[in-house]
Amino acid sequence: MTAPKPIITFENVTKRFGKLAAVDDVSLTVNEGEFFALLGPSGCGKTTLLRMLAGFETPTEGRILIDGQDISNVPPNKRPVNMVFQSYAVFPHMTVADNVAYGLVVDKVGKAEREARVAEALELVQLGGLGERKPDQLSGGQRQRVALARALVKRPRVLLLDEPLSALDAKLREQMRTELCTLQEKVGITFIMVTHDQDEALALATRCAVMSRGVLQQVATPSDLYEFPNSRFVADFIGQVNLFEGVLAVDEPSHAVIKSPDLPVDIFLDHGVTGPRGGTVWAAIRPEKIELHKKEGDEVPNLGDAPKGTNAVAGVIKHEAYLGGSSTYEVEIAGGRRVKVQRSNLTRWDQEDFKLGETVWLCWHACSPAVLLS
Amino acid sequence: MAKRSAPGPLEYLRRWQMQAWLAAVFLFLYAPLLALMAFSFNDSKRNIVWKGFTLKYYEKLFNNSALLEAFGNSLTIAAVSTVISLFLGAAVALALWRFRFPGKAALDGAMALPIVVPEICMGVAMLVFFAKVLPWPQGMPWPLNLGAIIIAHVSFSFPFVAVVVRARMASFNREMEEAARDLGAGEFRTIKDVILPHMAPSLVAGALLAFTLSLDDFVITFFTAGPDTVTFPVKVYSMVRFSVTPEVNAASTVLIVLTVLLTAAALKLQGNPAATAGHGAGDGK
Numbered sequence: 001m002t003a004p005k006p007i008i009t010f011e012n013v014t015k016r017f018g019k020l021a022a023v024d025d026v027s028l029t030v031n032e033g034e035f036f037a038l039l040g041p042s043g044c045g046k047t048t049l050l051r052m053l054a055g056f057e058t059p060t061e062g063r064i065l066i067d068g069q070d071i072s073n074v075p076p077n078k079r080p081v082n083m084v085f086q087s088y089a090v091f092p093h094m095t096v097a098d099n100v101a102y103g104l105v106v107d108k109v110g111k112a113e114r115e116a117r118v119a120e121a122l123e124l125v126q127l128g129g130l131g132e133r134k135p136d137q138l139s140g141g142q143r144q145r146v147a148l149a150r151a152l153v154k155r156p157r158v159l160l161l162d163e164p165l166s167a168l169d170a171k172l173r174e175q176m177r178t179e180l181c182t183l184q185e186k187v188g189i190t191f192i193m194v195t196h197d198q199d200e201a202l203a204l205a206t207r208c209a210v211m212s213r214g215v216l217q218q219v220a221t222p223s224d225l226y227e228f229p230n231s232r233f234v235a236d237f238i239g240q241v242n243l244f245e246g247v248l249a250v251d252e253p254s255h256a257v258i259k260s261p262d263l264p265v266d267i268f269l270d271h272g273v274t275g276p277r278g279g280t281v282w283a284a285i286r287p288e289k290i291e292l293h294k295k296e297g298d299e300v301p302n303l304g305d306a307p308k309g310t311n312a313v314a315g316v317i318k319h320e321a322y323l324g325g326s327s328t329y330e331v332e333i334a335g336g337r338r339v340k341v342q343r344s345n346l347t348r349w350d351q352e353d354f355k356l357g358e359t360v361w362l363c364w365h366a367c368s369p370a371v372l373l374s
Numbered sequence: 375m376a377k378r379s380a381p382g383p384l385e386y387l388r389r390w391q392m393q394a395w396l397a398a399v400f401l402f403l404y405a406p407l408l409a410l411m412a413f414s415f416n417d418s419k420r421n422i423v424w425k426g427f428t429l430k431y432y433e434k435l436f437n438n439s440a441l442l443e444a445f446g447n448s449l450t451i452a453a454v455s456t457v458i459s460l461f462l463g464a465a466v467a468l469a470l471w472r473f474r475f476p477g478k479a480a481l482d483g484a485m486a487l488p489i490v491v492p493e494i495c496m497g498v499a500m501l502v503f504f505a506k507v508l509p510w511p512q513g514m515p516w517p518l519n520l521g522a523i524i525i526a527h528v529s530f531s532f533p534f535v536a537v538v539v540r541a542r543m544a545s546f547n548r549e550m551e552e553a554a555r556d557l558g559a560g561e562f563r564t565i566k567d568v569i570l571p572h573m574a575p576s577l578v579a580g581a582l583l584a585f586t587l588s589l590d591d592f593v594i595t596f597f598t599a600g601p602d603t604v605t606f607p608v609k610v611y612s613m614v615r616f617s618v619t620p621e622v623n624a625a626s627t628v629l630i631v632l633t634v635l636l637t638a639a640a641l642k643l644q645g646n647p648a649a650t651a652g653h654g655a656g657d658g659k
Contacts, residue, residue: 056552076555089553093571102567103557147553154557 004031007190008053008158013062015048015214022048024214025062030158030207035184035191037205041237042196045214050160050194054083066157077106082151083160086167088143090135096146097122097131103154121153124183141172152187161193165200177203198238202226210234226286231374235284242290242339243372244283248275257310258283258371262337268310270366275373282372287328287342289368293361294352303365312363315339317356329354331362407630414623431620441625444609450517451595451605452588455527459584462528463535464577468569470536471543488530489537497597500526504598512600519603526598527588534587535580542576582640586633 008030015023023045030036038046051057052064055076063070071079082103091099100121104114122128125145135143144164151159164180165173181204184191195201201208202222210217210225210233218230229235232243244267246260251273258267258281267283275281293300300312318338319330322345329341339362343354354360381388387396417428435441469475470482488496500522504510510522546569554564592607599608606629613622 054552054556056555075560076552077558077560081556083553083556085549085553087547087549089547089549091550091553091568091571102554102559106558106563150553150557 004034006030007032007067008192009063009065009068010049011063011065013049013052013059013064015045015052015057016060021214023052023059026211026214026216027062028209028216028219030190030192033188033190035181035204035206036193037201037208038192038194038211039198039201039208039237040196040211040217043213044211046194046196046211047162048214049211050083050162050192053158053192054081054160055079080157081160082154082156082158083162084144084147084151084164086162086164088147088167090138090143090146090150092135094135095131096127096133096135096138099135099146100131100149100153103150107154117153118149121149124152124186125149141168141176144168144176148183152183152189156189158190158192161191163195164193166195166197173200180204202238210237212237227370229284229370229372232282232284232372235282235370235372240287240340240342242285242287244285244369246281246283248273248277248279248281248371251275251277255366256371258369262335263313264334265313266310267369268306268366269369269371270305273371275371283369284372285364285369287340288326288344290339290341290362290364292329292331292341292343292352292354293363294354294358295361300361300363303363303368306363306366311366312361313339314359314361317354317358317360320354320356327354331360333362410623411627411630414620414627416620416623419619420617431624434621435624435628438621440604441606441609441613444604444606447517447520447603448589448606451520451523451527452585454517454520455524455531455588456581456584458524458528459532459535460577460581463532463580463584464539464573466532467536467539467543471540471546485533485536488533493530493591493593496526496530497594500529500594501597519600522598522600523595523603523605526594527591530591530594531584531587534583535577538580538583539573539576542573546572579640582636586636586640589629589636590633 006029008028010026010028013023013026014021026045026049038049040046048057052059055071055074055078059072062072064072066080091102094102097118100118101114104117109117118131119128122131125148127142127145127149130138130142135146138146144167161180165176168176177200180191193201193204202225205222207219207221208225209219212233218225218234220228225234225238229238235241235243244258244260244262246258246263246267248256249259249266250257253272255271256269256273256275258269260267260283273281291301291303303311306312313333315331315333317329318332321328324345326342326344329343330338331341332338341362386392413424414431415427415429416424417430418425466481466485470478470485504522504526513519514521550568550572551564554568555561559567590607591605592611595605596608596611599605604612606625610622610625610629613619613625
């Protein structure tokens with residue numbers, strides 16, 4: 001594999017609106033050919049970051065580099081990036097072909113080349129033959145394709161997507177996800193997407209940056225974000241999680257033990273943590289990584305060589321939700337804490353048939369809990 | 375067949391009282407206009423008894439050089455004041471839509487002033503202004519002698535343009551503008567390619583509105599017009615002072631038809647309901 005080549009660099013970028021820092025000292029590098037997602041709850045500054053890249057906002061502090069060039073003071077019409085807007089912003093008074101051609105007309109590209117490139121772009125987004133339509137004769141999904149073609153036809157270094165799928169209905173969203181991925185592989189352009197939808201980010205991106213209140217929380221691949229979150233915020237924002245606050249009682253290179261007042265048993269880990277001995281840590285266990293058993297204490301499997309009396313606890317099912325592919329349960333353990341458990345529905349009717357009010361055993365693998373220090 | 379149920383509260387048109395009221399409104403609104411138009415074809419010197427159909431008063435009208443001159447003045451004033459009102463009104467509307475600046479609320483309020491101030495007050499104010507504060511030079515060649523009237527007309531018609539344009543701009547998606555910039559257009563190119571096309575229907579409607587307002591205006595014009603700058607409505611008024619001849623009827627008919635056609639065109643071109651906001655006020659003028 002060749003070394004990743006940086007294409008966009010944010011250097012200590014801060015953007016203030018009045019006293020509020022919408023983006024607070026963000027440093028970030030996006031590499032050539034990546035599908036990069038900026039993920040976070042609304043108001044976290046991800047859109048501001050994208051708009052600074054497009055040129056609609058200027059950083060209060062710091063620099064933004066594209067291909068090593070500082071573009072902080074370059075107006076939006078002179079930047080080698082193009083954007084697909086959340087509302088698509090397709091020009092209503094122009095035909096589809098004129099919309100797509102607009103950027104080329106402004107750039108004074110010759111007629112023959114222009115027409116060829118417009119046709120190619122429309123073909124790329126599967127709108128061939130609809131060039132003469134007006135935008136009001138198109139569906140929402142088609143309008144988005146026009147916006148995509150209009151941006152891609154300019155062959156930008158980076159394509160920016162602002163909440164690209166949020167305005168589509170569920171079925172179409174699923175379909176566009178796949179298409180966006182295919183499209184990116186086909187054109188080989190770096191995509192940067194803003195989204196508040198973690199499923200969307202995980203499904204599409206090669207790397208994600210999670211933001212909260214203007215601050216970058218973690219930058220990682222989707223699987224690392226999910227399996228190795230670096231903070232409670234990230235663990236909680238991406239997917240579902242059971243967080244147990246506790247104290248690191250044992251921390252050896254080969255194993256570690258966390259004692260949590262919320263759990264009647266110790267949490268055993270089959271690896272060292274190198275955390276603050278005796279300090280507060282959080283163990284994050286995903287619901288699908290907890291097994292449900294009807295067996296009594298001694299017969300519950302000890303997953304990953306967790307010693308007896310750790311990583312297994314009894315509780316009562318208090319809530320059940322059947323979701324089709326899986327079911328989720330809330331199990332109340334001694335002390336009143338409720339633990340979320342997710343279980344795949346592997347067969348059409350459940351042999352074990354867990355019921356509300358039933359006493360069950362929960363257990364998890366010794367490598368399943370993620371230890372968080374903040 | 376079962377008897378129809380009693381009319382509901384919103385089905386007021388099914389109550390005979392309301393129907394009678396409606397009939398009365400139409401009668402008092404349109405009957406005078408129709409009578410005026412009908413009697414313009416009356417073959418009689420006096421406007422009382424129907425004596426037979428004739429077009430001779432229209433013929434007389436088109437040979438009345440003083441009236442034609444007044445009509446020419448009116449059209450010139452309307453055309454020039456429309457163009458100026460259009461630029462001024464659109465510029466104010468864009469500024470109020472686009473920017474935040476100190477005194478924005480004050481400008482917003484001040485702009486509505488010519489719409490709400492009684493016309494007679496505006497007229498007297500204009501009279502005093504052009505007589506004492508800034509006298510318009512006398513004896514200028516046509517059409518420069520119409521300057522005072524044009525300024526007066528611009529001052530009451532540009533707020534209508536601004537209101538219509540601003541209502542239209544409220545429905546503009548700022549991402550359109552950003553999209554154009556993003557695709558490489560400079561600021562002026564963006565205005566030309568994206569903002570102006572969105573504004574266009576309101577510009578046409580605003581222009582027609584300004585034109586008809588100017589063409590119709592009597593009160594303010596009456597106070598600003600000099601002896602050699604008589605407009606059509608002022609001329610008609612002076613003719614009526616001697617006697618209401620069918621010629622006056624014919625002149626009024628021409629004016630009504632012209633105004634109605636232009637207003638209909640304005641309404642049709644406006645299409646977008648958001649842009650119609652200024653119209654209620656405009657019709658009351």
